Amino acid sequence: MSAVAFRASVVWCGPGRRVPDGVVVVEGARVAYAGARRGAPPAAEELEVDGFLMPAVADRHVHIGLADPGAVLLGGVTAVRDLAWPPDEIFPLADASELATFRGPLIRAAGPMLTGPGGYPTKERWAPPGTGRELAGPEDAARAVRELQRRGAAQIKVSLNAVGGPTPTDAELAAIVATAHGLGLPVTAHCEGEGQVARAVGAGVDELAHAPWSERVPDDVVEAAARTQRWVSTLDIHSYGEVTPQLRAACENVVRFRAAGGPVVYGTDLGNGPIPPGIHVREALLLQEAVRMSREGVLEAMTPGPLVPGAPADLVAFRADPLEDLRALAGVVLVVRAGRVVRRAG
Template identity: 40%
Template sequence: MMRAVTFFAEGRLREGTLTADAAGVRLVRGSASDDAARLDGIVTGAFTDHHVHLQLVDARGLVASRLGRVIDLGANVDAIRKIALSGAVEVEYAGPFLTAVGGYPSDREWAPEGAVREVRDAVDAAAVIGSLADAGVSWIKVVGNSDAGPVLDDALLRTIVLEAAEHGLPVVAHAEGAGQAQRVARLGVARLAHSPFTERLSDDEVEEQAASVSWVSTMAVHEDEAYENVVDNVRRFVAFGGDLVYGSDMGNGPTPVDLRDSELEALREAGVEGLSLLRALAPLDPLRAGADLLLLPRGDPAGARRITPADLEA
């Protein structure tokens, strides 16, 4: 069985061929034979959610989802490592939230035991980052939420960034409260875990952010003024060429353990659609052996479903 298809890889659309045999469905690069029927839609690998909290959901649901890779940004490092080793999908993780003494979310009931680490000084920072590097983290997660308690001061946050760099680890920040998004970017974090929502940034501030950090979308978790702020900020961020990636903040409220349609709607409202939306979703390589393949009818990720051999039958 064979079908000609259009697929998305390496940031653009390409022509390929779907084949099916006893081992399953496989995508190969290059046009199919002239007499091969075409499967309408776009084929991709499974998507990436760049902001999840797997300790707060039933992670087993990922197996049947449209996600092939997730990045956990706040968990007990031993617990999340066990989840990652289970092999449901590819899991990268940051381990615990690193926050100031008494800082967010150290007082939150939803935070699992060991999912928050209060950092006291530079010596403490070096110790905790070293231990997290040994535990296999891919990111370091810091918190600057001035609306909910004390925050790491500039010197200590900068120390964390530099210590993380010594281990080859980028730093992602939860920035909330007036001026916090600008502050953490200035101090060297690589990514904001949430697109800025506390306030409407000026055009100059957005342009500076677009040149220095990436943003995780997480737009649909907001309402009212915060939602209006984040949509406006994201619209201008992508217009300035900023690197925006899809993230749902899975586990924050009743979120699906799957692609979040309301997040896709918010991204489109901010003008992120078409190939830009696919790039934000960062699908895994569909040409990789054994890759889970998705079919996007009319190229719409919201309608994505897994491809089966039945899709190739006449």
């Protein structure tokens, strides 16, 4: 297996590891070395990058069936989580995304959203039939989780959208969480409507698929959530470039969640509304400017982990340094997925 060295003006290996004149050596689909050029192992091939090299971006909330996977990949995002799509479509696509021939990001999928009878998203125009799985009691809820686990679900998503229709009962929600956790699967929730975040926290839901925007989450609930959950940002779906009451509410909730020690990761809800494929620069800027994350904190939220030996060989490079200005994220010049160069600026 031949090693390839990607040499760059700056390599960001992860928090606190900004390496001028650095190199990332890749063997197959894994990182073999990341750091200073001195001490790097020899490589059969070398590629020079005039810019800033870092781990590629992971979008933790997409609906890839409503987007162009190729454009997502070429835009610097090499891994996505699909958080609601019909199982007969999304699980085969997720399997295909593991192949070297797939023109798109690696896909990890939840399958359909578990919901109440007639609940969200079963009546939504964006959601094809099968995007929601309606439940008929706690035993059916547990059965649905087991079915999804057998199909290859990477997580379970539950609809706690009281604005959009009936939600799972407390007994059904408890069965979902207990069964999923027993199978080693995390549970993520779409929370919309007063009191739904508190329900998710009380039931042991691991993650919120959106920063909550439909209420000011009570302080005690935020503090409890920070101890047990992470939140996915999806801030710009409340604004699409404007400042709205929903965006203000979401950002205020996230600021308090982070102050209480809660982790926030980058996600866009790609497929719903005019969110561009690939890296969404405005989402990153909102995390910095409205949520008050440092630029390095934003990059950490956008990436699956640091560049260390054994990490996936997924890389992205930019002409300028996003640690100086996050708008540099718009200037993608190189994308590497699983050790393969899929985009390289001339």
